[in-house]
Amino acid sequence: MIAEIGHFALALAAAVALIQSVLPMWGAARRDAAMMATAAPAALVQFGVLGVSFAALTYAYLTSDFSVVNVINNSHSLKPILYKISGVWGNHEGSLLLWVLVLALFGALVAVFGRNLPPSLKARTLSVQALITLGFLTFMLFTSNPFERAFPPPLEGGDLNPLLQDPGLAFHPPMLYVGYVGLSIVFSFAVAALIEGKVDAAWARWVRPWTLLAWIFLTAGIALGSWWAYYELGWGGFWYWDPVENASFMPWLAATALLHSAIVVEKRDTLKSWTILLAIIAFGLSLIGTFLVRSGVLTSVHAFATDPDRGLYILLLLVIAIGGSLALYAWRAPALKGGGMFRPISREGALVLNNLLLSAAAATVFIGTLYPLFLEVLTGDKISVGPPYFNLTFAPIMGVLVVALGIGAMMPWKRGDLPGVMRRLTAASVFTAAATAAIALFYAGDNALALLGLAFAVWLFAATMTQLWARVRPTTRVSVADAIRRLPGLPRAAWGMTTAHLGVAVLVAGVTGASLMTVETIASGKPGDRFPVGDYVFQLDRVEQVAGPNYRAERGTFTVFDADTGEEITTLAGERRRYVAGGQETTEAGIRSDFGGDLYAVLGQPADDGGWTVRLYREPLVPWIWFGSTLLVIGGFLSLSDRRLRVGAPVRTGSTSGGGGDAAKARADAAAQPAAHPAE
Numbered sequence: 001m002i003a004e005i006g007h008f009a010l011a012l013a014a015a016v017a018l019i020q021s022v023l024p025m026w027g028a029a030r031r032d033a034a035m036m037a038t039a040a041p042a043a044l045v046q047f048g049v050l051g052v053s054f055a056a057l058t059y060a061y062l063t064s065d066f067s068v069v070n071v072i073n074n075s076h077s078l079k080p081i082l083y084k085i086s087g088v089w090g091n092h093e094g095s096l097l098l099w100v101l102v103l104a105l106f107g108a109l110v111a112v113f114g115r116n117l118p119p120s121l122k123a124r125t126l127s128v129q130a131l132i133t134l135g136f137l138t139f140m141l142f143t144s145n146p147f148e149r150a151f152p153p154p155l156e157g158g159d160l161n162p163l164l165q166d167p168g169l170a171f172h173p174p175m176l177y178v179g180y181v182g183l184s185i186v187f188s189f190a191v192a193a194l195i196e197g198k199v200d201a202a203w204a205r206w207v208r209p210w211t212l213l214a215w216i217f218l219t220a221g222i223a224l225g226s227w228w229a230y231y232e233l234g235w236g237g238f239w240y241w242d243p244v245e246n247a248s249f250m251p252w253l254a255a256t257a258l259l260h261s262a263i264v265v266e267k268r269d270t271l272k273s274w275t276i277l278l279a280i281i282a283f284g285l286s287l288i289g290t291f292l293v294r295s296g297v298l299t300s301v302h303a304f305a306t307d308p309d310r311g312l313y314i315l316l317l318l319v320i321a322i323g324g325s326l327a328l329y330a331w332r333a334p335a336l337k338g339g340g341m342f343r344p345i346s347r348e349g350a351l352v353l354n355n356l357l358l359s360a361a362a363a364t365v366f367i368g369t370l371y372p373l374f375l376e377v378l379t380g381d382k383i384s385v386g387p388p389y390f391n392l393t394f395a396p397i398m399g400v401l402v403v404a405l406g407i408g409a410m411m412p413w414k415r416g417d418l419p420g421v422m423r424r425l426t427a428a429s430v431f432t433a434a435a436t437a438a439i440a441l442f443y444a445g446d447n448a449l450a451l452l453g454l455a456f457a458v459w460l461f462a463a464t465m466t467q468l469w470a471r472v473r474p475t476t477r478v479s480v481a482d483a484i485r486r487l488p489g490l491p492r493a494a495w496g497m498t499t500a501h502l503g504v505a506v507l508v509a510g511v512t513g514a515s516l517m518t519v520e521t522i523a524s525g526k527p528g529d530r531f532p533v534g535d536y537v538f539q540l541d542r543v544e545q546v547a548g549p550n551y552r553a554e555r556g557t558f559t560v561f562d563a564d565t566g567e568e569i570t571t572l573a574g575e576r577r578r579y580v581a582g583g584q585e586t587t588e589a590g591i592r593s594d595f596g597g598d599l600y601a602v603l604g605q606p607a608d609d610g611g612w613t614v615r616l617y618r619e620p621l622v623p624w625i626w627f628g629s630t631l632l633v634i635g636g637f638l639s640l641s642d643r644r645l646r647v648g649a650p651v652r653t654g655s656t657s658g659g660g661g662d663a664a665k666a667r668a669d670a671a672a673q674p675a676a677h678p679a680e
Contacts, residue, residue, distance in 0.1 A: 003068050006056025007147040013049045014137040016042055020130035024123035036123035040111035043126050047108035050101045057146050058088050067153035070146045075157045078550040086170035093146035102177045103133045106185040124192035132184050135317045143310050162579045162586045168228030179218025180251045180286040186211050187283035190276045191325055194332040199272040204265035215255045216636035222248055223629035234587035234602040236617040241390045246369040247289025250362050254282035257358035260351045268348055272336040284322040291318055346416040350408025357401040364393040402456045406463025428462035453512030460505040468498045496639030503631025506624050513621025526611040534618040537561045553577040556603030574603040598622045
């Protein structure tokens with residue numbers, strides 16, 4: 001009965017979405033306040049109904065209701081409760097239900113927190129959001145019903161993919177979905193603005209908090225997925241440019257560019273057309289990622305490979321959404337003329353350069369991801385585009401971006417002085433040169449590329465700290481003591497920007513160490529054998545049988561010694577697990593982290609001589625990747641917590657007397673607000 005309630009709730013949500021997509025849009029066209037006012041209640045009802053549907057599917061998993069086909073295929077009574085819950089979204093149908101729930105969530109958030117929005121813009125935005133939701137709801141109801149019954153029900157289920165039975169994968173998909181599905185509301189704002197034919201500084205201020213919220217969760221989701229791949233898959237890497245990884249990374253790049261571009265719209269009333277296009281592209285890339293994951297064209301550990309009919313349906317949705325919005329853009333964009341003028345050497349110019357570099361980076365990832373698919377369709381040839389391509393194309397663009405990021409943040413608005421800015425960055429340049437020399441002497445002198453990457457990281461760190469200091473001590477007339485006292489009084493947005501830029505610096509250092517400085521040993525041995533790994537020696541002590549709640553495993557215990565002194569450093573345990581439900585195998589790496597990097601041990605297959613294959617790594621600076629990503633997320637939340645960003649726009653006055661003065665004051669207040677963005 002619970003499953004039928006969930007299915008009925010899906011159908012009811014589709015009916016509500018249909019009403020929400022038509023009535024407010026029609027009311028906005030007719031300037032009918034009553035019809036426009038239906039948008040917010042409909043969005044709240046839709047979210048509530050979809051919440052009931054999602055709760056029904058979760059209940060079926062928790063109770064191991066094997067009369068539901070979705071539960072049969074993706075659960076087992078022996079699974080720990082955490083993985084019963086994560087099994088709800090660890091499959092095609094359930095993850096689609098999570099997708100539409102997030103779509104409805106953002107619509108409901110705009111309904112609740114968008115009280116200051118102009119009624120027509122709010123109505124049109126929620127109508128567009130409902131149209132997107134309706135498209136995915138019809139897809140679910142006709143091709144991907146998560147509540148389909150099985151008769152007679154089996155006694156036991158087939159279990160969830162063991163690779164997904166991990167805390168990282170329990171929390172990674174919801175965060176990722178809030179991120180790239182959350183970009184839908186930015187898309188809806190953009191389409192609504194195109195329909196109205198009005199994009200101004202107030203629109204940019206309304207859009208930025210929603211873009212920032214989606215960006216925060218997308219950053220966290222990507223980082224968590226990378227962390228999971230690092231410790232769960234047992235290959236010692238954190239990123240392999242897998243097409244499904246790229247499916248979430250491309251929208252992140254576009255969303256980052258959008259955040260920077262919206263700053264220029266708000267502060268200088270220019271780049272309007274480009275900002276609208278970025279909003280369309282960001283969500284369009286999310287839809288393309290959805291097609292890649294669900295169409296069956298890709299095979300990946302975290303793809304939902306399904307039948308081609310489903311892929312064609314998603315492709316149709318993609319063409320309608322992207323094609324329709326781009327056609328509307330082509331019609332309306334010529335009228336979106338910017339009013340602010342600026343010199344190329346200025347803060348605006350730096351943000352434009354930032355956009356160009358991020359767009360070029362997204363284009364390289366897009367080409368590397370989709371070119372093999374297009375080639376196979378056109379010629380039948382199968383090729384693989386992997387890390388060598390991305391290292392040669394993406395990495396240089398990011399290097400230029402990191403250098404420019406340190407300079408651009410110091411630029412004034414409208415007109416800048418590059419020699420003057422570089423003089424202000426003299427201390428940062430000297431610090432970078434000295435630190436790079438020290439790194440070359442004591443750490444990475446034999447690896448030119450690694451040294452260059454670490455130099456970029458040091459430069460951005462030093463430039464960011466210089467920019468922070470310049471905020472509180474703009475001239476030498478301000479004493480050092482006064483400057484220090486000013487630090488706590490800086491706006492949260494300023495702290496958010498600084499924290500995020502420092503996060504990028506730390507992340508660059510971590511990626512450099514993990515990608516270019518890793519030492520790897522793959523060998524076969526028996527208990528008691530030792531294996532040299534850089535400055536360390538790993539000893540395989542023993543291999544023993546252990547049992548888990550729904551698996552059996554061989555656990556290899558390793559002792560790690562300092563290669564020079566022979567001092568014992570730590571003990572690691574790596575496992576090979578075999579799950580009882582389906583007989584599938586996974587690996588669990590033994591990892592010891594410290595400030596300088598990780599020691600990493602994996603127990604592999606039994607060898608012919610009675611020994612075991614082992615994979616052993618020294619991974620320099622890998623923890624810096626997770627720390628840098630955390631700083632990015634913290635920086636985003638700091639900016640979002642700044643009231644001047646959360647408000648979105650000045651409250652509209654209802655006064656009829658003196659209205660011109662109030663409106664002028666509101667516009668002046670909006671213009672006076674400083675840019676508040678984690679990567680400004």
